[in-house]
Amino acid sequence: xxxxxxxxxxxxxxxxxxxxxxxxxxxxxxxxxxxxxxxxxxxxxxxxxxxxxxxxxxxxxxxxxxxxxxxxxxxxxxxxxxxxxxxxxxxxxxxxxxxxxxxxxxxxxxxxxxxxxxxxxxxxxxxxxxxxxxxxxxxxxxxxxxxxxxxxxxxxxxxxxxxxxxxxxxxxxxxxxxxxxxxxxxxxxxxxxxxxxxxxxxxxxxxxxxxxxxxxxxxxxxxxxxxxxxxxxxxxxxxxxxxxxxxxxxxxxxxxxxxxxxxxxxxxxxxxxxxxxxxxxxxxxxxxxxxxxxxxxx
Amino acid sequence: xxxxxxxxxxxxxxxxxxxxxxxxxxxxxxxxxxxxxxxxxxxxxxxxxxxxxxxxxxxxxxxxxxxxxxxxxxxxxxxxxxxxxxxxxxxxxxxxxxxxxxxxxxxxxxxxxxxxxxxxxxxxxxxxxxxxxxxxxxxxxxxxxxxxxxxxxxxxxxxxxxxxxxxxxxxxxxxxxxxxxxxxxxxxxxxxxxxxxxxxxxxxxxxxxxxxxxxxxxxxxxxxxxxxxxxxxxxxxxxxxxxxxxxxxxxxxxxxxxxxxxxxxxxxxxxxxxxxxxxxxxxxxxxxxxxxxxxxxxxxxxxxxxxxxxxxxxxxxxxxxxxxxxxxxxxxxxxxxxxxxxxxxxxxxxxxxx
Numbered sequence: 001x002x003x004x005x006x007x008x009x010x011x012x013x014x015x016x017x018x019x020x021x022x023x024x025x026x027x028x029x030x031x032x033x034x035x036x037x038x039x040x041x042x043x044x045x046x047x048x049x050x051x052x053x054x055x056x057x058x059x060x061x062x063x064x065x066x067x068x069x070x071x072x073x074x075x076x077x078x079x080x081x082x083x084x085x086x087x088x089x090x091x092x093x094x095x096x097x098x099x100x101x102x103x104x105x106x107x108x109x110x111x112x113x114x115x116x117x118x119x120x121x122x123x124x125x126x127x128x129x130x131x132x133x134x135x136x137x138x139x140x141x142x143x144x145x146x147x148x149x150x151x152x153x154x155x156x157x158x159x160x161x162x163x164x165x166x167x168x169x170x171x172x173x174x175x176x177x178x179x180x181x182x183x184x185x186x187x188x189x190x191x192x193x194x195x196x197x198x199x200x201x202x203x204x205x206x207x208x209x210x211x212x213x214x215x216x217x218x219x220x221x222x223x224x225x226x227x228x229x230x231x232x233x234x235x236x237x238x239x240x241x242x243x244x245x246x247x248x249x250x251x252x253x254x255x256x257x258x259x260x261x262x263x264x265x266x267x268x269x270x271x272x273x274x275x276x277x278x279x280x281x282x283x284x285x286x287x288x289x290x291x292x293x294x295x296x297x298x
Numbered sequence: 299x300x301x302x303x304x305x306x307x308x309x310x311x312x313x314x315x316x317x318x319x320x321x322x323x324x325x326x327x328x329x330x331x332x333x334x335x336x337x338x339x340x341x342x343x344x345x346x347x348x349x350x351x352x353x354x355x356x357x358x359x360x361x362x363x364x365x366x367x368x369x370x371x372x373x374x375x376x377x378x379x380x381x382x383x384x385x386x387x388x389x390x391x392x393x394x395x396x397x398x399x400x401x402x403x404x405x406x407x408x409x410x411x412x413x414x415x416x417x418x419x420x421x422x423x424x425x426x427x428x429x430x431x432x433x434x435x436x437x438x439x440x441x442x443x444x445x446x447x448x449x450x451x452x453x454x455x456x457x458x459x460x461x462x463x464x465x466x467x468x469x470x471x472x473x474x475x476x477x478x479x480x481x482x483x484x485x486x487x488x489x490x491x492x493x494x495x496x497x498x499x500x501x502x503x504x505x506x507x508x509x510x511x512x513x514x515x516x517x518x519x520x521x522x523x524x525x526x527x528x529x530x531x532x533x534x535x536x537x538x539x540x541x542x543x544x545x546x547x548x549x550x551x552x553x554x555x556x557x558x559x560x561x562x563x564x565x566x567x568x569x570x571x572x573x574x575x576x577x578x579x580x581x582x583x584x585x586x587x588x589x590x591x592x593x594x595x596x597x598x599x600x601x602x603x604x605x606x607x608x609x610x611x612x613x614x615x616x617x618x619x620x621x622x623x624x625x626x627x628x629x630x631x632x633x634x635x636x637x638x639x640x641x642x643x644x645x646x647x648x649x650x651x652x
Contacts, residue, residue: 070648128522136461137527157528158512236466236515241650249647255365257640258393 043271050264061265071249071266078246079273081160081235082228085167086175089224090217092168093175098213100176101183112180115173123170127234130166131157134238163239170234171227175220182216183209218285222278229274246270328357329382329571329578331563332369335362341595346582356574366390370566374399382569383578386423386562388469392636394564395422401565407576409584417629418601423562426583427598430618430627431470432556434520434539438548439530448554449478452531453502455509460530462506463523466513468646469635470557472499473628474533475506477555483628490634496642500649513650524549536618540597556627558618561598593617 050061065071100111118126133139134156141153156162186209194204232247246266253263331347333339339360347358361381363369367390373379374397386394394400400422405412408424418425435446439460451458452474464471473486479502481489489495511529514520520534521542536556542549563583565575582588586604593599593609599617606614606621614620618627 070644070651073651074647131522131526131528135526135528155511237519241513244647244651252643255368256389257643258367258371258389259640 046264047268049260050268052261061261062269064262065265065269071246074244074249075246075266075269075273077242077244078229078270079277081163081167081243081245082225082231083277085164085171085228086221086225088164088168089171089175090179090221093172093179093220094213094217096172097176097179097183097216098209100180101186112177115176118169119173124233126170127166127237130162130169130238134162134165157238158240160239160243163235163243166234166238167228167231170231171224174227175224178220178223179213179216182219183213186212214285218281222281225281226274226278229270327355327574328359329574330359330361330380331383331578332361332363332366332381333385334364335360337596338598341592342582345588345591345595346578350578350581354574354577356571356578358578367393370394370399371397374567377568379566379568379570381566382571382575383563384566386564387560388630388632389636389639390632391420391423391562391564392633396636399567401567401569401572403565403579404576408580413602413604414584415601417560420562423564424579424583425560425601426563426579427561427589427592427600428558428618429561429598430536430553430556430558430623431465431533432536432539433552434524434532434534434542435550435552436524436527436530436548437550439527446531446550446552448552449474453478453506455506458531460509461511461528462509462531463512463514463520463529464506464510464533465520466515466650468642469639470533470630471503472496472642473557473630474555475499475502478502478506483555483626486628487631487634496638496645500645503649537597540616553618553623554626556618556623557630558624558627559630560601560632 051057051059053060065075096115100108100115103111131138135141136153136155136157138157140156141150144150145153190208190212191204194208195201199207230247232245232251235243235245236248247270250263250266250270253259253266331342333342339362343360347360351357363385366385369381370384370386370390373381386400402421403419403424405419409419414425433446433448433452440446441458444457446452446458452462464474472490476486476489476495476499477483479498490499512519512523514523514532517535517538520529520532521538523529524532524534524539525542525545525547536551536553539549539551543551563579565572565579569575583600584602586602586608589600589602590605590608593605594613597616597618599605599619601619609617615622617623
């Protein structure tokens with residue numbers, strides 16, 4: 001990465017560089033074949049189901065999914081919740097990733113391991129853990145009651161707050177790892193140079209480190225957002241009715257009511273909405289993402 | 299992950315299918331039973347599968363599933379039949395029979411003496427055992443000197459204050475609401491089928507909604523909530539509440555107005571070994587000695603009346619199909635729900651969000 005080759009600043013060079021010689025396209029073949037069979041074909045089939053009506057093609061499933069009613073409310077609720085969770089992951093994870101990246105490499109391994117350990121525990125178990133902690137007679141309530149801070153147990157479970165806490169805890173390691181890997185590619189001598197030229201540490205951070213790491217943060221946001229969209233165990237176990245996720249609805253249609261047309265339409269809507277949000281964010285932050293793509297190491 | 303494993307196994311089955319089928323036909327000595335896994339699968343294995351294999355030489359494979367009906371549909375549409383016997387409770391049976399996904403049961407093999415009542419003797423399924431969705435009550439949280447006796451009390455948040463939980467499903471809950479509203483358990487479906495029935499049930503549910511802290515989704519959740527004191531009153535499967543009692547928790551089970559749900563098993567259309575599947579059904583689910591063993595292992599019981607000749611009176615009173623308990627409950631009408639679930643489910647989602 002830090003090979004000293006100057007990249008043009010206007011981005012045209014990057015586009016030219018991306019054009020790979022045709023002869024090496026076969027390198028993509030294994031991935032393309034896998035992708036075709038495990039993604040494109042199944043999703044295509046689901047897309048077909050979603051437009052099949054009693055007699056031929058029909059938009060009725062999409063009307064049911066997007067028309068006024070519970071499904072639309074739940075879809076917007078899912079997008080909103082995932083948006084909030086992704087933002088919270090970045091806010092909490094960024095300082096942690098910064099801390100990690102500024103440790104000497106030898107100490108990082110242990111710290112990384114600590115961040116990764118929760119990933120080895122099943123989401124279900126971690127969620128039940130939160131039930132124990134946040135419950136009526138749980139850890140937090142017993143403590144608050146014990147020191148006399150509250151008169152009766154607080155209702156913490158089955159609230160939006162509980163869903164935020166549990167989902168952020170599940171997704172945080174992913175966000176930290178993505179941001180961390182971008183931060184390690186940032187050339188620290190740039191910061192040193194800014195200090196030599198008289199900038200304060202804060203100014204160095206705001207003008208050098210933050211822009212160079214922003215791309216990682218945007219990527220981490222997109223990844224956690226997409227993962228959050230598909231959540232359903234956690235919100236179902238620690239949230240209230242208002243935290244019903246679209247994934248729960250899809251599961252109901254597939255396994256309970258056997259309305260696969262509606263289930264497929266809901267699934268397609270989720271995929272498209274996910275792409276739309278991620279696409280919009282990627283466009284919006286195009287400048288920062290391209291910057292950190294190859295700017296960090298120069 | 300599970301879905302991935304499943305697709306992989308389907309893939310493997312497609313690749314190896316031709317060879318396997320030929321092998322099975324020549325040997326003809328294996329059946330695959332799908333069920334919900336867990337303690338039930340272990341009980342089946344110990345009481346039925348191991349002795350069955352020993353006596354007949356037929357190997358029995360269990361396959362765990364959580365969404366039997368969807369899987370049956372997939373296997374039928376792809377014509378890749380992996381199971382011989384599959385669970386078809388609730389809307390599973392009416393939906394699969396209507397679509398022609400099941401083999402008829404040969405009752406001359408499975409119930410030659412005609413012991414089972416009609417509810418367990420369906421054209422396309424045997425009612426293997428029954429379980430109840432009943433009320434579990436934390437007795438230590440009851441107000442001083444009051445006895446809790448059924449759905450009217452569940453709805454009475456003034457006399458019996460405290461958090462409650464119900465299943466996140468319109469099936470059963472509409473029935474419970476009607477019973478709380480004064481309908482006799484034996485008449486709930488007559489009322490539900492009447493034009494104003496569903497509206498009446500939802501109106502009654504409006505009253506209890508603020509007291510429901512959580513709508514449970516998986517069977518272990520309500521007992522967990524009862525055990526941790528998160529709720530004082532819960533609907534749950536009778537076996538799970540009885541497990542709490544075994545763990546010495548102050549919990550009582552209320553049979554009054556409970557919903558009796560039959561655990562049906564069917565032979566899927568195109569199953570590789572229909573004959574041996576029928577034999578297994580008779581061996582496991584219609585032999586009194588084994589059914590009594592099953593009832594002792596888990597408090598889920600058969601409709602075969604002969605099991606009460608084997609079980610003691612004390613054992614019998616804990617079972618959902620014992621005469622005394624049978625009388626005060628209603629049987630979940632799976633046909634009603636197969637017909638109406640899609641429509642009512644949407645209303646249910648909307649109602650919960652309000």
